[in-house]
Amino acid sequence: MPQSIHFISMGGSAMHNLALALQKQGHTITGSDDTIYEPSRTRLQQYSLLPAEMGWFPDKINTGLDAVIVGMHARKDNPELAKAIELGLPIYSYPEFIYQQSQEKQRIVIAGSHGKTTIAAMILHALKYHNRIFDYWIGDPIDGFDTTVQLSSTAPLIIIEGDEYASSPIDSRPKFLHYKPHIALISGIAWDHINLYPTWDEYVDQFESLAEAMPKAGILIFDESDDMLDVIGQKERDDITKVPYFPHPEKVIDGQTYLITKQGKQIPIQLFGQHNLKNIAGAMTVCDRIGITEEQFYEAIPSFKGVSYRLxxxxxxxxxxxxxxxxxxxxxxxxxxxxxxxxxxxxxxxxxxxxxxxxxxxxxxxxxxxxxxxxxxxxxxxxxxxxxxxxxxxxxxxxxxxxxxxxxxxxxxxxxxxxxxxxxxxxxxxxxxxxxxxxxxxxxxxxxxxxxxxxxx
Missing domain, CATH: 3.90.190.20 (Mur ligase, C-terminal domain)
Structure with a gap:
């Protein structure tokens, strides 16, 4: 059923892509921001979603709204947010909203300090190559996909890139804790975001929380070559299947990298580097759990071009x-x-x-x-x-x-x-x-x- 949804701080990469996806579904979308940069500005303008003027306008918030989605760029004292709270409207961060839209789907979350965009993109590429039906949420644009998000009523699963940043100005929890994944992959842990997590221990605790929050019968996939992640991954948890992975075997010949299969075949790929061999192994492990066989993955991966700005x-x-x-x-x-x-x-x-x-x-x-x-x-x-x-x-x-x-x-x-x-x-x-x-x-x-x-x- 179509809804009326307002975006507070709609100019961000994630927020404007979600706005476009929801408009495509038939929802009525409005939004505000104090600054909108390219390419968000042009894309919103193309779909008649660019606000007429920049700034915050509490008059846009009314009881006729079915939902308000607030982005991290907004401040806690944002006047539109204050009005939405005053009226008692349903307020979501975008990860909360993604979860609300995917409760009936199998949720696969790709997390980690590095590699998550590439791993998620590989999985999407393999699914698309083999004409599977799926929804997705990914952090950056990738080749072959018009937007970074797709939500539908028909897809049985959703691939979500989950990061450890705070969810919204009024919710400091990491985004990935909202998704409640059936399958979670953690690609590695390396301290970052010192402004949010001043110590190494505080940073690691976020990934520990992700593993602990998984529902029963969940599958936790992790890079076993990462010492800290191995500690988290191997910890005993009731009804959680633990699946470690290592870098995929490879050979480099005249500057060309080949994956070496169990049968000894050489599969040419357009990526290189030990970190990408880990990414490939992680993506393969997830694909195996969602119906893409090794043979099908090897068929798809040679045409994967990588993600922009990643080598x-x-x-x-x-x-x-x-x-x-x-x-x-x-x-x-x-x-x-x-x-x-x-x-x-x-x-x-x-x-x-x-x-x-x-x-x-x-x-x-x-x-x-x-x-x-x-x-x-x-x-x-x-x-x-x-x-x-x-x-x-x-x-x-x-x-x-x-x-x-x-x-x-x-x-x-x-x-x-x-x-x-x-x-x-x-x-x-x-x-x-x-x-x-x-x-x-x-x-x-x-x-x-x-x-x-x-x-x-």
Missing amino acids: EKIAESGNRIVYRDFAHSPAKVEAATEAVKQQYPSKELIAMVELHTFSSLNKAFLDQYNATMNAADEAVVFIDTKTLADNHLSLITTEEVKAAFDHKNLHVFTDAATLQDYLRTKQGKKDQIFLLMSSGTFDGMNVKAVADELTHY
Whole structure:
């Protein structure tokens, strides 16, 4: 039955995709936000959902609404949220709403500090390849899917990427605790989000809670090579099936990675790196539990292109290649750097990371990056000083960065123009691989243009 649903802070990636999906179902959607960036702005405009003006308008909240969905960008004192509370309207965070819409489905949740988007995308790719009916919720756009969410009344299962961020301004619980998964995969645990979880123990406790909250007859799938996750995964729990996995066997021939099956067959894939071999093993394990056999998975995986910004090749010419990656946390930086070096051992690797997030710019967290870029022949760290100022964090000095990373050949930059000038000195050389890692923009630097310059000689 169609409902009238209002979104508070509808411009976020997750929120605007949910708004589009619900409108597609026939619901009446309204929303507000104080700022909406691209691509959310254009997409909302295309479907006549872009608010007429930016800001918060309590008059939009009335007793005719069936539900209010509030995003994390809103503050606790948001005037629309206050009005919804005053009227006693049903208020949901988006994970709560996703659960409400999927109570009759088999819920598969992919969690973990890293790899969850790629694992979920692999599962979606395999299901789509074999024409299965399914719903999904995933954090980033992936090839072959128009939106990051699909909700229907017909799909028997839903694949959900579940993160450990707080659910809403009025609900500090991790999002993944709302989903109550029948099958949960945890890909690995590496401390992150120091602003939410100031200590390692507090961070690990969130994943412990996910495992403890699983319903009876649930299936917990986990990376057994992760020491902390192995402790959580192997703990005795009534009526929970524990399924560990290890990296998938592989072989690299002339820069091409092949999966080696139990029968000795070689399956070419478009991904590489030890972390992706773990991702593949995890995805295969989930697929086996939802009706996709090993043979069917191997048939589908060669055409999987990966996820944008995850070791994405953006420029290549001769023996020079540029990759970009979303890596920003220490574990992701280390995994991406090692993956590229292992794939191209004879080439010089220049790895660059932007310290952009609250955690990465926090001096108390900086030592977590120790030795994470040691696989690179040359390392570059870019500090987003604007983000430092916006978050009222203390200035990080070049000496502090060098001491934390402990790399023998490391350069530190705080200005995008100076960084680009430095990269231009690398033009004209051969047999080099560049890895640009960030969840930001290197202070607005045109990464694609820089990549084209680096591969032009």
